[in-house]
Amino acid sequence: xxxxxxxxxxxxxxxxxxxxxxxxxxxxxxxxxxxxxxxxxxxxxxxxxxxxxxxxxxxxxxxxxxxxxxxxxxxxxxxxxxxxxxxxxxxxxxxxxxxxxxxxxxxxxxxxxxxxxxxxxxxxxxxxxxxxxxxxxxx
Numbered sequence: 550x551x552x553x554x555x556x557x558x559x560x561x562x563x564x565x566x567x568x569x570x571x572x573x574x575x576x577x578x579x580x581x582x583x584x585x586x587x588x589x590x591x592x593x594x595x596x597x598x599x600x601x602x603x604x605x606x607x608x609x610x611x612x613x614x615x616x617x618x619x620x621x622x623x624x625x626x627x628x629x630x631x632x633x634x635x636x637x638x639x640x641x642x643x644x645x646x647x648x649x650x651x652x653x654x655x656x657x658x659x660x661x662x663x664x665x666x667x668x669x670x671x672x673x674x675x676x677x678x679x680x681x682x683x684x685x686x687x688x
Contacts, residue, residue, distance in 0.1 A: 554620040559688065562612050563598065570601045570608055572616050572685060601683045614685045622681050629677070634666055 560574030576597045599616055608614065638659045645655035670677070 555617045556620055556623055557617045560616050562610050568602050568604050570603055573598045599683050601685045613688045615688055617684045
């Protein structure tokens, strides 16, 4: 592992199609391992799947691997998915409230601005996917 900060999960290879490897892993929140998780509704454990492209051909279905993503890419995903839409909604809400002086129009317009934003993200998904690359290593 390099000196750069990264997010790492242990998983199992589910399928291999050409150079595309599908890896399943169990994502747990920080409190999922707490002794009181049975009575707490905050504990969260979900099975997730990621696609990793590997051209070495050294992996087999069922093999346990470590899936790694640079932490900076996690922050970029947070920015694209949550921070920018929030700033956009807030900006449109404030601007239209000042211009129209009608809170209903400003509120509906600020929420409706999310539709084109997420449509743009949807149409750019292949370009975005190229930047968000996972790596895998044998355990």
